[in-house]
Amino acid sequence: MKFDRFDRLIIVFLLLTIVGLSLLLSRTIPERTTKIETRNMERELAAQARQALLDKLYSPVAASMQAGQMQEALLKLEEINVRYPGEAHGFILKGEIFDRLGVPDKAAASLVQGVKLNGDYIDKRSSVSRRDLITRLVDSTLPGAVSAYRNSPVNAVLKENLANLNYLKSRLAGGCE
């Protein structure tokens, strides 16, 4: 391929553009680093603010749970749920309460709702993780749920409970979401 004058001119401009771009990029690196750090800090701030808000909002529930007053905690949760009916944290707390009240099928149903809304609750590294609770619940109740469903496959409630536990098991197993 032969390059004429026009080609050479274009190649020169192309090289100049590349040099200009490189200069521009090199000058923006410190600015970029600052911006990324700022963004990361904002993300951390948002996460912590959310955590702080949830802690504050649900503190009466947590206090009742800590005192072992599960029914009282459930009623306090009902009050909060009137204002924030779609909040994942409410479903997760409800699941915990049901678990402690010995109602595993209801616990699984609530935890499923919570995890569907916010997968952070099943992550290993998340600060709000309830992975241990969910693992224990699935391990302890899934075999019974399978045999109960096999004994009565037309029972819609048993079917739903099994589907809930399988969903949690699948989420615990990982994979793409």
Added chain:
Amino acid sequence: MTLSSRRILPLLLIAFSFFILSSCKDQSRKVVKIGYMNCNNEQETKHRFVPLTRYLSDKVGVEFVMVPVDTHDFEKRFNQGEFAFTHTNSLIYIVLKERKNLTLVASEKRGNFGSRSGGAIIARKGSGIEKLEQIKGKKFAFGPMLAPTGYLAEYDLMLRSGIDPEKDFASYTIPSGSFKHEKLIYGVMFGEYDVSAATLMDLEVMTKEGKITADDFTILAQTPLIPYCTFGAAANADPALVEKVRKALLELKPTDTADVDGEKVKVMKAAWIDGYEALVDKDYDPVREMAKRVNMPPYQKF
């Protein structure tokens, strides 16, 4: 084009026959009655369960008629054969099961615990009563005597905790009239009673409705969860019909509607329920054990 009278007459006759046949359709359906136990009053029972009864008629192909029945008359009227299907609390169910071999059809789901519910013993917050043992010598109120989670379960809980309701209270009472369960909760809230039995369902519903707050009360103890409202069928009811009713109840969805006075009404919403579940009779054993310990029907010994 003109039609002669010889052509019009047969057409009119056919149309008239269709009209007569269509109006006979409902009358030709078999009529089956369902007895619904009144929770609070007859009007409320009708309001809640007419749509469900209509839904069952549509689904099963039988003309169901609802019969509101007072709790204390239920067994007598059932024995008289006034209705073939029953909708009662779990205590009345086991009474009829033991005495008349009632068939379990389906168990109602409502509230946090689904087909099960429980009771609690509550005191007003700030009253100084913080623990169950402190209720001795206080004014106590129970729900209706045949209420599993407003009377039976709490009575049993107290007996198992070493408290004899017959001896250990300054007084105990059962409010009269309608809405007895709500009266208990308001009674404690406004200081008429020191302590009372309360169904978890009522506490949950009243909290959701904003009538009370969780901070108004101290929950001193909670009973185990037991099955609650239950559909049953007389032992001599057609098994195929019982199966159809069970299927219709288990298939009930929040979107199902029924025509009531020309209006489409959502069945589950009207009846305040979340659906039905197929429990087995063994699931009612905790109620039986409670009834035995509390010396209540059907195991009452004099």
Added chain:
Amino acid sequence: MRFDRHTITIIVSGLLLGFFGVMLSVWGNPENSGICVSCFIENSAGALGLHNNSRLQYLRPELVGFVLGAFALALSRREFRSRGGSAPLLRFASGFFLIVGCAVFIGCPIKLFLRFTAGDLTALCGVAGLVFGVWCGLKGLAHGVELGRLSPAAAPKGSGLLSPLLFSMLLIFIFIPPVFVIASDKGSSAQHAPLFVSLAAGLVLGAVAQASRFCITGAVRDVLLMGRRAPLLWGGGAFIVSAFVVNIASGRFNPGFAGQPGSHQEYLWGFLGMMLVGWLSVLIGGCPFRQLVKSGEGDTDATLVVAGMFLAGALVQGWNLAATSAGVPLGGKIAVLAGFMMLLAVSVLVRDRG
């Protein structure tokens, strides 16, 4: 049977794909997703800010590796040629629906077999769907349904460089991320193998796939056409055996239908999703992985498919079309049917009846 050099290359490709497909999970990628082109594209689209699911944003180095590995080998073998120009918009739309089908099944054809070899028996519906889809595509081809042949004359010189250049830019973004590139700190996108391992695996797989033309749907297609004589059959077999052995050796084989990682039990929709992928892949000449490799070889038509795949990667998340362990959302089902509508319309309108 004697294996010629090309067949051996195909077998090596299959073995490496199976090996890295499982090992990348062992090294940090999500379970059963060591290699999943559709998941990687969804992740990368999120990383570029094209959707806002904060749990699915990570510029997957494997994806860059596939294209640049294929590009490097194609250059060295003097096989890089700018070519294209056949039905660009239809290819773009096909790329879009490829990812829709994958998102409804949860995984591309490679992940389909990775799931299956890890004991996820729900993948069987996907296998059936993929094979049936490929069969439908072949029936279409036999009746004259094709998008036209590639032509070097139809593509402007150098236009095939666009894809390698764009992916080179993404490579720079991986090492020097601009402010707008996002990386999840939670969820499945926070799970990844070490950067250099992912990139190296991608480069190796891209290169061997370029040399062998290995492709999952291609293997199914050739087996349906040629039976046991198909060289890709050996590649497919090697891939499955290799993935199966590594899954067992790494303790990742858990057979069952319920509770499998990243899978649901809506079998009909799993079947239909993969059927759509199989059918489209025959029409456009390869599965999502093959499209990436071809775009690295200078195929501008494949580059358009990849562009459609990226758009879908963003929209399946943004419009909630992607299935999860909870099942397939209504939008996903509608999108799959829309994909079939497009395929059927194309089969009628584009058919060469000569």
